[in-house]
Each structure stands twice: as structure tokens, then as C-alpha cells.
Amino acid sequence: xxxxxxxxxxxxxxxxxxxxxxxxxxxxxxxxxxxxxxxxxxxxxxxxxxxxxxxxxxxxxxxxxxxxxxxxxxxxxxxxxxxxxxxxxxxxxxxxxxxxxxxxxxxxxxxxxxxxxxxxxxxxxxxxxxxxxxxxxxxxxxxxxxxxxxxxxxxxxxxxxxxxxxxxxxxxxxxxxxxxxxxxxxxxxxxxxxxxxxxxxxxxxxxxxxxxxxxxxxxxxxxxxxxxxxxxxxxxxxxxxxxxxxxxxxxxxxxxxxxxxxxxxxxxxxxxxxxxxxxxxxxxxxxxxxxxxxxxxxxxxxxxxxxxxxxxxxxxxxxxxxxxxxxxxxxxxxxxxxxxxxxxxxxxxxxxxxxxxxxxxxxxxxxxxxxxxxxxxxxxxxxxxxxxxxxxxxxxxxxxxxxxxxxxxxxxxxxxxxxxxxxxxxxxxxxxxxxxxxxxxxxxxxxxxxxxxxxxxxxxxxxxxxxxxxxxxxxxxxxxxxxxxxxxxxxxxxxxxxxxxxxxxxxx
Numbered sequence: 341x342x343x344x345x346x347x348x349x350x351x352x353x354x355x356x357x358x359x360x361x362x363x364x365x366x367x368x369x370x371x372x373x374x375x376x377x378x379x380x381x382x383x384x385x386x387x388x389x390x391x392x393x394x395x396x397x398x399x400x401x402x403x404x405x406x407x408x409x410x411x412x413x414x415x416x417x418x419x420x421x422x423x424x425x426x427x428x429x430x431x432x433x434x435x436x437x438x439x440x441x442x443x444x445x446x447x448x449x450x451x452x453x454x455x456x457x458x459x460x461x462x463x464x465x466x467x468x469x470x471x472x473x474x475x476x477x478x479x480x481x482x483x484x485x486x487x488x489x490x491x492x493x494x495x496x497x498x499x500x501x502x503x504x505x506x507x508x509x510x511x512x513x514x515x516x517x518x519x520x521x522x523x524x525x526x527x528x529x530x531x532x533x534x535x536x537x538x539x540x541x542x543x544x545x546x547x548x549x550x551x552x553x554x555x556x557x558x559x560x561x562x563x564x565x566x567x568x569x570x571x572x573x574x575x576x577x578x579x580x581x582x583x584x585x586x587x588x589x590x591x592x593x594x595x596x597x598x599x600x601x602x603x604x605x606x607x608x609x610x611x612x613x614x615x616x617x618x619x620x621x622x623x624x625x626x627x628x629x630x631x632x633x634x635x636x637x638x639x640x641x642x643x644x645x646x647x648x649x650x651x652x653x654x655x656x657x658x659x660x661x662x663x664x665x666x667x668x669x670x671x672x673x674x675x676x677x678x679x680x681x682x683x684x685x686x687x688x689x690x691x692x693x694x695x696x697x698x699x700x701x702x703x704x705x706x707x708x709x710x711x712x713x714x715x716x717x718x719x720x721x722x723x724x725x726x727x728x729x730x731x732x733x734x735x736x737x738x739x740x741x742x743x744x745x746x747x748x749x750x751x752x753x754x755x756x757x758x759x760x761x762x763x764x765x766x767x768x769x770x771x772x773x774x775x776x777x778x779x780x781x782x783x784x785x786x787x788x789x790x791x792x793x794x795x796x797x798x799x800x801x802x803x804x805x806x807x808x809x810x811x812x813x814x815x816x817x818x819x820x821x822x823x824x825x826x827x828x829x830x831x832x833x834x835x836x837x838x839x840x841x842x843x844x845x846x847x848x
Contacts, residue, residue: 368501368504368505369500369501369504370600370603370604370607370668371667371668371669372504372505372508372513373504373513373518374596374600374668374669374670374672374673375669375670375672376508376513376514377513377514377515377518378596378672379592379593379596379597379672379673380591380592380593380596381514381515381592381596382596382599382600383587383591383592383593383594383595383596383597383598383599384454384455384456384459384515384592384595385459385515385518386595386596386598386599387452387455387583387587387592387595387599388452388455388459388460388462388463389463389466389467390579390580390583390599391451391452391463391580391583391584392435392438392439392460392463392464392466392467393467393470393471394575394576394579394580395434395435395438395464395467395576395580396431396435396467396468396470396471397471397572397575397576398572398573398575398576399430399431399434399435400431400471400572401565401568401569401572402564402565402568402569402571402572402706403424403427403561403564403565404474404475404478405564405568405701406560406561406564406565407420407421407424407475407478407479407482408478408479408481408482408620408621409482409564409620409624409701409702410560411479411482411483412482412483412620412621412624412625413624413625413628415482415483415484415540416540416541418540418541418545418546419546419549419553419557420557421479421537421541422545422546422547422548422549423549423553423554423557423561424475425547427561428472428475431468431471432468435464435465435467435468436461436464436465438464439460439461439463439464439465440460442457442460443457443460448460451584452587453584453587453588454587454591454592455587455592459515462516462519465523466519466522466523466526469522469523469526469527469530470526472530473526473529473530473533476489476529476530476533476534476537477489477493477533479533479537480533480536480537481621482621483537483540484621485536485537485539485540488536488539489533489536491536492529492532492533492535492536493529495532496525496526496528496529496532499525499528500521500522500525503521503524503525504521507521564706565706566706567706567707567709567710568706568709568710570710570714571706571709571710571713571714574713574714574717575713575717578717578720578721581721581724582720582721582724582728582743582746583595583743585724585725585728585729585743586598586728586739586740586743589728589729589730589735589737589739590728590739590740594739594740595740596673597673597675597676597679597739597740598676598679598739598740598743598744600665600668600669600673600676600680601676601679601680601682601683601740601744602683602744603668604657604664604665604668604680604683604684605654605657605680605683605684605686605687606687607653607657608650608653608654608657608684608687608688609650609687609690609691619638619642619695619698620698620701620702622638623635623638623698623699623702623766624701624702626638626702627702632765632766632767633767635699635702635765635766636766636767636768637768638766639695639699639762639766639768640768640769640772640773642695642830643691643692643695643768643773643830644772644773644776644780644829644830645829645830645831646691646692646695646830647688647689647691647692647776647777647780647830648776648780648828648829648830649691650687650688650689650690650691651688651780651781651784652784652818653687654684654685654686654687654688654781655684655781655784655785655787655788656784656788656811656814657680657684658681658684658685658785658788659785659788659789659792660788660792660807660810660811661677661680661681661684662677662801662802663801663802663803663804663806663807664680664807665677665680666802667804667807676740678741678744679740679741679743679744682741682744682745682748683744683747683748685748685781686744686747686748686751688781689751689752689755689756689777690751690755692755692759692773692777693751693754693755693758696755696758696759696762697709697758699762699765699766700758700762700765705765708761709758712754712757712758712761713754715757716750716753716754716757719750719753720746720750723746723749723750724742724743724746727742727743727745727746728742728743728746756774756777759773776827776828776830779827779828780828780829780830783821783825783828784818784821784828787814787817787818787821788814790817791810791811791813791814791817792810794810794813795807795809795810795813822836823836
């Protein structure tokens with residue numbers, strides 16, 4: 341059976357295995373980089389790459405989502421990809437132009453305060469290659485070629501981790517060698533995604549488009565992306581402004597604290613990101629059949645499960661933040677502890693937010709999504725100023741902790757706004773989802789506090805042996821919780837019975 345005919349569950353399982361395999365590689369890379377570079381250099385790298393990635397996401401204008409949604413509905417239409425290739429070349433030129441602007445008198449000092457300007461071109465190229473890789477992986481998911489795509493991803497992640505370790509062991513890991521390593525691994529991953537994608541279309545491939553075809557695709561993308569222009573512009577400005585405020589008021593060290601906290605939080609959503617593109621594809625297919633009930637069923641079935649996985653990891657990291665921070669950054673990042681605790685909660689609702697947005701994208705409802713997003717962005721910048729600016733500028737001067745607090749609070753509010761509005765397009769049970777949002781993290785937080793207390797006699801807060809014992813106990817207590825109350829994990833009793841039957845048949 342080809343990947344295109346695989347069930348949603350099977351494709352999700354392959355994604356899940358891939359993300360699970362990525363965890364040790366992720367831990368290796370993120371534990372080595374902050375230690376090798378130090379807070380200041382790590383902050384410079386993170387700020388520069390985040391700045392240009394925001395630019396690239398703006399240049400995208402939501403076109404990649406349009407491409408994936410259209411491919412999910414018309415998978416045999418290669419000319420969609422041929423048309424998008426032309427747009428991708430335009431984005432490359434825009435990325436390079438934005439890096440050139442940084443070298444104009446005064447521009448670099450204003451937009452990249454405290455950073456060496458030589459970082460502009462390497463960071464711009466990194467952002468573009470990262471974007472291209474994301475496009476390729478998304479296209480493979482839209483075409484149903486998940487297994488091959490995730491195999492490429494696992495191989496490139498393994499190579500990246502090995503190279504980082506080799507550079508670190510040889511004492512050669514600095515910003516310049518880091519960029520070279522990133523170009524090589526990201527470039528190979530992108531090439532692999534393109535190779536897998538070739539399975540969807542028979543040779544020879546025809547890249548030429550007639551004027552009529554180009555005009556038709558331009559109209560299609562314009563109709564889909566026009567409302568998203570404001571979102572892309574507002575998001576790019578808001579996200580860049582937040583990081584810029586942190587850099588301007590607090591400098592590279594606080595930027596490094598925030599970046600490390602964000603990376604640790606990102607580990608909590610690895611499993612959720614496995615499911616989101618697959619769920620988006622299924623929503624798009626259901627919408628193409630005008631099956632609103634099917635869309636609602638997908639949400640009621642999978643959204644609480646995604647939320648529970650994120651909450652399970654996030655609550656453990658929140659409680660065990662001292663040990664996690666010691667593993668990732670060491671003593672040089674001890675002051676980042678409050679930001680790590682706060683950003684551990686951020687991924688809990690990030691998965692829900694991606695699913696909620698997928699409802700709008702799948703149905704082409706980009707206008708309502710734009711309006712809802714603008715309200716969130718409008719509230720975000722004043723809150724960021726209040727938390728980041730010094731006291732003489734009417735702020736609290738909280739540094740990395742302030743930006744972490746802003747992101748987490750606004751995430752909860754914006755996601756629930758999207759979920760509530762999404763009922764119009766997929767009539768799922770919002771009340772049930774809201775109740776699950778409250779009870780699930782409370783249950784897992786209680787379990788994490790209990791196991792931390794039990795393991796406290798084995799060592800201090802940063803003792804690795806105690807941390808591992810606490811994690812093992814947390815998994816056992818969580819399993820008992822799920823068996824006693826499946827609702828916490830977004831499951832039903834019938835789901836547990838089916839899982840047991842499958843396991844019993846395989847084992848016995």
C-alpha cells in the first residue's frame with residue numbers, strides 16, 4: 341500500500357515515531373549549542389535568525405498554506421508546484437535584499453542593536469533554507485508521502501547532531517562553523533524532501549506554464565492570501581518588535597536566556613507538530629466534500645489528545661525546570677529559570693492554536709482568521725512594552741521573564757478566541773474542550789509535584805539521577821490517572837479497550 345493510501349492513524353504513527361526519534365538528537369544539539377557559544381553569542385545567533393525568519397514568514401504571505409491545501413485537494417496537479425517554484429525564487433531575492441539593507445548606514449545598528457552586522461547575510465540564508473525545507477515537508481504531507489518525508493527528516497537530524505558533537509569535541513564550534521553545519525544539514529533535508537515528492541508525479545515533469553495557467557494560479561493564490569497579507573505583516577512586525585525590545589533594553593545575554601527557554605518549551609510540542617499537518621490535510625479533504633460534521637468529528641477526536649500530550653510534557657518540565665535547565669545550559673543560564681518555567685506552559689495551547697487555525701485554512705476562511713489575529717496582535721505589543729520596558733519608560737523591566745509571560749498569557753487568550761469562532765465552520769463541542777483545557781494540566785501538574793516530592797530524597801533539584809527517577813515515577817502516575825479518568829488524556833473508555841485489544845493481539 342502506498343503512503344497516499346495510508347490511514348490518518350498510520351501516518352500519524354510514522355510522524356510520532358519520527359518525532360520521538362528526534363528527541364535525543366534535539367537534546368544533544370540544544371544542550372551543546374548554549375554551552376559552546378555562551379549566553380551572549382547564543383543570543384546573537386538566536387536573535388539574528390529569528391529576525392530574518394520573521395521576514396521570510398512575512399514574504400510567504402500564507403502562500404505555503406494555500407499550496408498545501410490545494411495539493412491535498414488536487415494531488416495530481418504538478419503545475420501547482422511549478423507555479424510555486426517561481427514564487428520561491430522571488431522570496432530568495434527578497435531575503436537577500438533584506439540582508440543587504442542591514443548594511444546601509446544606520447539600518448543595521450537600528451534593526452540589529454548590539455549584533456555584528458556580518459550576521460545579516462548568513463542569518464538571511466539560514467532563514468530561507470529553513471523555509472524551503474518546511475515547504476517541502478508540508479508538500480509531502482499534503483501529498484500523503486509522510487513515511488518517506490519523515491525518513492529524510494530523521495536522517496538529516498542524525499547527521500546534524502553528529503556534526504555538532506564533532507565540532508564541539510574538536511573545539512571548532514563557533515557562529516561561523518554553526519552556520520556552515522546548518523546550511524549543509526538543512527540543504528540535504530530539503531533535497532531529500534524534493535526527491536520523495538517526485539513519487540507523486542510521473543516523469544517527465546513540465547515546469548512551463550502558459551499565460552492562462554499562470555494567471556489562473558495567480559488569481560487562486562491571490563484570493564486565498566490577500567486577507568493573510570495583513571496577518572503576515574502584523575505577525576512579522578509584532579514578533580520582530582518583541583525580540584527587538586528585549587535586545588534593545590536588555591541585550592544579548594537576556595536574549596540568550598529567552599532563546600534557551602523557548603527551545604526547552606519547543607521540546608514539549610514535538611509530538612503535536614507530528615499530527616498538525618496531517619490533521620490539516622484531513623480537514624481540507626473533509627471540507628472539499630462539504631462534510632462539516634466530519635470536520636467537527638476530527639476536532640473532537642484529536643484536538644484533546646494533542647493538548648494532553650503537550651500538557652503532560654509541559655507540566656513535568658515546569659516542575660523539574662532546575663534540572664532541565666542544568667542539562668540544557670548549565671550554570672551560565674541559571675538566571676533563565678523563571679522564563680523556563682513560564683514558557684514550559686506555552687506549548688500546551690500551541691497545539692490547540694494550530695488545530696484551530698487549520699479549520700480556517702482548510703475552508704479558505706482567511707478573512708475571519710485575519711480579523712481575529714489582528715485583535716491578538718493589537719493587544720500583544722502594549723503588553724510586551726509593559727513587561728519589557730524599564731521603569732522610567734512605564735514598564736516593569738522583566739527581561740526574558742517578561743517576554744515569556746507575555747507570550748504564554750496571550751497564547752491562551754488567542755487560542756480560545758480562535759476555537760470559539762471555529763465552531764461556525766466545524767460545530768464541535770467547545771464547552772467540552774474548555775473543560776478539558778482546565779482539568780488536564782491540573783491533573784498532570786499534581787502528578788509532577790507528587791513525583792518531585794517523592795524523589796526529593798534522592799538528590800538536589802539539579803541531580804540527574806533524581807530527575808530520571810522522578811520522570812519514571814511521573815510516567816507511572818500519569819498512566820494510573822489515564823486509566824482512572826481517560827478524559828484527562830482526551831480519550832474515552834472505548835479507546836482504552838481498543839488499545840488493550842490491539843496490544844493483546846500483538847503480544848499474545
